Amino acid sequence: MTEPAPTRIRILLADDENLIRSALAALLALEADIEVVAQAASGAEALAMARAHTPDVAILDLQMPDRDGISVAAEMCSVVPTCSAVIVTGHGRAGHLKRALEAGVRGFLPKTVNAGVLSDVVRTVHRGGRYVDPELAAEAISAGDSPLTSREADVLELAAGGAPVEEIAVRAHLSPGTVRNHLSAAAAKLGAPNRHVAVDVARRHGWI
Amino acid sequence: MTEPAPTRIRILLADDENLIRSALAALLALEADIEVVAQAASGAEALAMARAHTPDVAILDLQMPDRDGISVAAEMCSVVPTCSAVIVTGHGRAGHLKRALEAGVRGFLPKTVNAGVLSDVVRTVHRGGRYVDPELAAEAISAGDSPLTSREADVLELAAGGAPVEEIAVRAHLSPGTVRNHLSAAAAKLGAPNRHVAVDVARRHGWI
DNA sequence: GCCGACCCATGACCTGTGTCATGGAAGCCC
């Protein structure tokens, strides 16, 4: 078998689910012009691998145990500038897409896309192009930016675990009254009757 | 290339995430003795496919948009008794494992397992054996049955969306005081400071 | 400079929620 192309696109694959990562590797191995040169099971490992192998394209899962795939992408863009980042995610949240693009991510697609799309996206991104899932893009545009102020988002984030107000107040270095106020404002903006569904709504939009 | 074995294990693959499903198909295609004969993107489709192709083994994702992978497995066991069901899931919850085994599922493994495990499990199950992830099994045994009474579980289920007590009371045909009492009891049993983290804990154990 | 808009922070309220004590109904063992 002769090499179809002398230089193949070199891929870094990062996903904490070993089975899925291996399966994606098998899928990409079917493409003649693509080569998986490194795999990682965590964000930290992905960064180390990127440094060591300087791949052309990094495919990162959005949710990994140690850190957000987006923050990994952001750091990688500055550390290994020749490497383009592509985010793959199970739940396509518009807010995540927005944050990802701001972080310098070149491709963003949900796991619901058909098989051929992934390799196409890899090629597109490697050529210097960008790709975001059309449906997700539409949602992101229609959804708009987060209505929450930064403190509101912070406090809501801390409230996500169901923690009592006082604990949130301590961790945020605020008065309990202030915490309640921020939570109340956030819930009102999100059209939620209480902070718990507010957390739910904000999560669904990717705003926290 | 000569056929290594005249009859290969015939697989049905069901997962709503097209990319993952295709990737798993690519992974399984590497095995000489395994053949993916059908794919489905939903629970209903999986059942239809099972009827049409009568596969040897069905690999089902736990969470699918229309229905639970476990209920699909239960129905399939009665409709196509020659087909063994294997459940694959992202989050390994002990309660789900228990329910799955009661439904007649023959294999249960989280997506974090290494690549080779899946094909091994397929072969094991096809030989008439069973397989459950050891770590998950340990957790299921140590966790034991749900400590919640049926009403407690019902009420906690209704509280899952963050609904106020009065709404829960109406939907459960109960007095608000009774609802509070059940929620309080459930939270105490689960070691949770309030019902919201109780919902979280119960979900994590697969008890609601 | 002044003014207005916005975010942030706080404390005083009032509603919602968790806790407790109580009592009735069903099942089980002696």
Next chain:
DNA sequence: GGGCTTCCATGACACAGGTCATGGGTCGGC
């Protein structure tokens, strides 16, 4: 049947949480 346990249901009470009005800080426009 008597006694016991368990679950279910209810209401009274105390506290956490959501709502409101207020004031200080910072930014941008006139």
